[in-house]
Amino acid sequence: MDFTFSKEHQLLRRMIREFAEKEVAPVAEEIDRDEKVPFGVLKKAGKLGLMGIPFPQKYGGAGAGEVGYCILMEELNKICGSTATIIGAHTGIGAMAIYLDGTEEQKQKYLVPLARGEKIAAFALTEPNAGSDAAAIQTRAVREGDYFILNGSKLWITNGDIADVISVLAVTDPALGARGGVTAFIVEKEFPGFKVGHKEEKMGIRGSSTAELFFEDCRVPVENVLGMFGAGFLTFMKTLDVGRISLGAGCLGASDKALEMSMEFAKSRYQFGAPIAAKQAIQWMIADMAIEIEALRSLVYRTAWMLDAGQTGREFSTMAAMCKVLGSEVACRAADAALQIHGGMGYMKKYPIERMYRDARITRIFEGTNEIQREIIARNLFRRVGLRLR
Amino acid sequence: MKVVVMIKQVPDTNKVRLDKRTGTLIRKGVPSIINPEDKNALEEALKLKEKTGASVVVVSMGPPQAEDALREALAMGADEAILLTDRAFAGADTWATATTLGHALKKIGDFDLVLAGRQAIDGDTAQVGPQLAEYLKIPQVTYVRELIVDDGKVKATRALEDGYEEIEAELPALLTITKEANVPRYPHAAAIMTAYREQEVALWGAEDINADPESVGLKGSPTQVKRSFTPPPKEPGQVIKSAPSEAARDVVAILRQKNII
Numbered sequence: 001m002d003f004t005f006s007k008e009h010q011l012l013r014r015m016i017r018e019f020a021e022k023e024v025a026p027v028a029e030e031i032d033r034d035e036k037v038p039f040g041v042l043k044k045a046g047k048l049g050l051m052g053i054p055f056p057q058k059y060g061g062a063g064a065g066e067v068g069y070c071i072l073m074e075e076l077n078k079i080c081g082s083t084a085t086i087i088g089a090h091t092g093i094g095a096m097a098i099y100l101d102g103t104e105e106q107k108q109k110y111l112v113p114l115a116r117g118e119k120i121a122a123f124a125l126t127e128p129n130a131g132s133d134a135a136a137i138q139t140r141a142v143r144e145g146d147y148f149i150l151n152g153s154k155l156w157i158t159n160g161d162i163a164d165v166i167s168v169l170a171v172t173d174p175a176l177g178a179r180g181g182v183t184a185f186i187v188e189k190e191f192p193g194f195k196v197g198h199k200e201e202k203m204g205i206r207g208s209s210t211a212e213l214f215f216e217d218c219r220v221p222v223e224n225v226l227g228m229f230g231a232g233f234l235t236f237m238k239t240l241d242v243g244r245i246s247l248g249a250g251c252l253g254a255s256d257k258a259l260e261m262s263m264e265f266a267k268s269r270y271q272f273g274a275p276i277a278a279k280q281a282i283q284w285m286i287a288d289m290a291i292e293i294e295a296l297r298s299l300v301y302r303t304a305w306m307l308d309a310g311q312t313g314r315e316f317s318t319m320a321a322m323c324k325v326l327g328s329e330v331a332c333r334a335a336d337a338a339l340q341i342h343g344g345m346g347y348m349k350k351y352p353i354e355r356m357y358r359d360a361r362i363t364r365i366f367e368g369t370n371e372i373q374r375e376i377i378a379r380n381l382f383r384r385v386g387l388r389l390r
Numbered sequence: 391m392k393v394v395v396m397i398k399q400v401p402d403t404n405k406v407r408l409d410k411r412t413g414t415l416i417r418k419g420v421p422s423i424i425n426p427e428d429k430n431a432l433e434e435a436l437k438l439k440e441k442t443g444a445s446v447v448v449v450s451m452g453p454p455q456a457e458d459a460l461r462e463a464l465a466m467g468a469d470e471a472i473l474l475t476d477r478a479f480a481g482a483d484t485w486a487t488a489t490t491l492g493h494a495l496k497k498i499g500d501f502d503l504v505l506a507g508r509q510a511i512d513g514d515t516a517q518v519g520p521q522l523a524e525y526l527k528i529p530q531v532t533y534v535r536e537l538i539v540d541d542g543k544v545k546a547t548r549a550l551e552d553g554y555e556e557i558e559a560e561l562p563a564l565l566t567i568t569k570e571a572n573v574p575r576y577p578h579a580a581a582i583m584t585a586y587r588e589q590e591v592a593l594w595g596a597e598d599i600n601a602d603p604e605s606v607g608l609k610g611s612p613t614q615v616k617r618s619f620t621p622p623p624k625e626p627g628q629v630i631k632s633a634p635s636e637a638a639r640d641v642v643a644i645l646r647q648k649n650i651i
Binding site for chain 2: 006007008011012014015018019047048049050053057061062063064068
């Protein structure tokens with residue numbers, strides 16, 4: 001067993017940390033307040049290869065694998081949940097779907113510019129009547145010669161209004177449902193019939209944009225079918241599995257930052273003639289945060305390592321779901337404890353704890369609610385002992 | 391054109407803490423970095439590479455782990471990296487360091503420009519650059535914040551305490567670069583991976599550079615550290631709170647008493 005990061009991953013972390021502190025930190029508060037996508041940061045990130053960290057270099061990526069990508073998400077989330085969310089939706093799911101199941105031509109055409117950060121990606125699954133119940137989607141795709149005609153709408157799509165390329169899931173055969181009747185497509189924003197609806201105002205991750213998408217007789221060329229025809233549900237679920245590890249990694253970064261700030265504050269805040277760190281109530285909160293964070297770190301990087309080692313499959317899906325659940329819950333608890341330790345200061349908008357607290361909350365909801373993750377985990381566990389649940 | 395950049399791996403002194411009990415530096419867990427002004431020197435070299443197609447060679451003397459500093463330089467865009475590492479080089483003062491680097495540069499041979507940081511954050515001597523130029527018998531310009539290479543010459547702007555000097559020198563020459571010269575680039579993520587997975591760092595020992603073991607390392611060092619200590623903290627100042635006319639008299643009295651005036 002060897003739990004050390006490779007030298008290249010260590011240097012990558014140092015570079016990303018410096019980038020986050022020098023280039024992202026100065027805009028973090030402003031983009032949250034004004035709901036402004038940090039295009040300048042994204043451009044710089046693209047030039048440094050940070051928009052395609054996990055993909056092989058032949059596809060314009062950094063070739064740093066899932067471990068490298070988790071390092072990026074961890075470090076970015078220490079500084080800015082919004083920026084991490086944008087890059088997460090772009091790299092971790094939008095472009096990831098093309099990397100996992102795209103043809104060589106699709107990878108050259110779409111993945112390369114996405115990995116280089118020249119274009120932005122989004123991942124469109126959720127609909128007004130389908131979220132956790134992903135198989136209930138209603139967006140329809142009907143073949144017409146060399147095109148598929150898409151009709152329907154998608155909801156709460158991160159990067160929806162800034163994306164150039166969107167991985168979209170649509171029903172191609174309602175009779176077959178999720179097993180054979182759903183197909184994934186690569187949609188360009190210029191395709192006729194693609195429209196962006198209104199942008200949501202959110203509680204947290206406000207620097208990332210979340211929009212509604214409409215497909216009104218949207219013409220998608222046949223060669224833009226992503227993965228096997230009828231197997232889109234698998235493509236999307238596989239992509240989400242991978243995305244859940246890095247989501248956990250992001251939560252790890254946010255939690256770690258909350259702990260670091262809490263300790264710094266507890267050390268310097270004096271009450272009754274002593275730093276509040278001397279109080280057992282504070283010590284227990286700090287210790288609990290640290291215990292959970294270390295457990296999360298081990299889980300996240302072990303799961304990332306599994307993926308890089310090619311150990312995918314049901315065991316891996318279960319672990320990825322655990323990364324998502326543990327990560328998001330640790331992040332919410334850590335943000336809550338950090339706010340409590342900071343007292344009044346933690347509640348004020350002037351200090352970043354308040355933003356971190358708001359940013360953390362979404363992680364228990366998006367990319368599959370924690371309730372659904374627990375179902376996945378339990379279903380996979382019972383399957384091991386011969387019981388198949390639906 | 392070939393530009394050689396001398397770099398040193400140093401502890402990140404921003405992250406060094408003091409042991410309050412013993413007054414010594416806590417080196418444990420302190421990351422090693424490329425000396426900041428050496429990074430500025432490297433950035434100047436990389437700018438020349440972009441402008442003129444120059445090749446950039448980075449050279450460092452140090453223990454085996456200094457390889458990481460060279461890999462980082464490769465990730466930033468250097469073409470070639472050489473680590474001078476040998477037990478015989480250990481314990482070198484600035485003179486013996488310059489001698490060792492000089493041997494390496496003679497082996498490299500066809501360089502046009504040597505760039506080094508103004509000084510290292512761990513020793514602050516600013517001596518190795520100038521000593522190396524003397525060893526090689528080539529022109530040197532120190533404290534450079536701007537440079538232009540043209541037609542076999544280098545024009546450099548040298549920062550002084552009270553102004554600037556414009557100096558022109560024939561190539562090959564050695565320049566020491568200050569932090570005002572530029573903002574060093576971040577390495578590209580893909581280049582970081584390639585620097586470790588595909589690129590080579592050449593390891594040169596004393597024999598490889600034809601160095602007489604007596605002239606390098608501790609043996610070749612005319613100066614030696616006898617003892618290092620933390621200077622005692624300054625005593626707190628004294629605030630005179632009386633009315634200005636009286637205060638002036640009090641201050642004069644104290645200065646007289648201390649034989650300052």
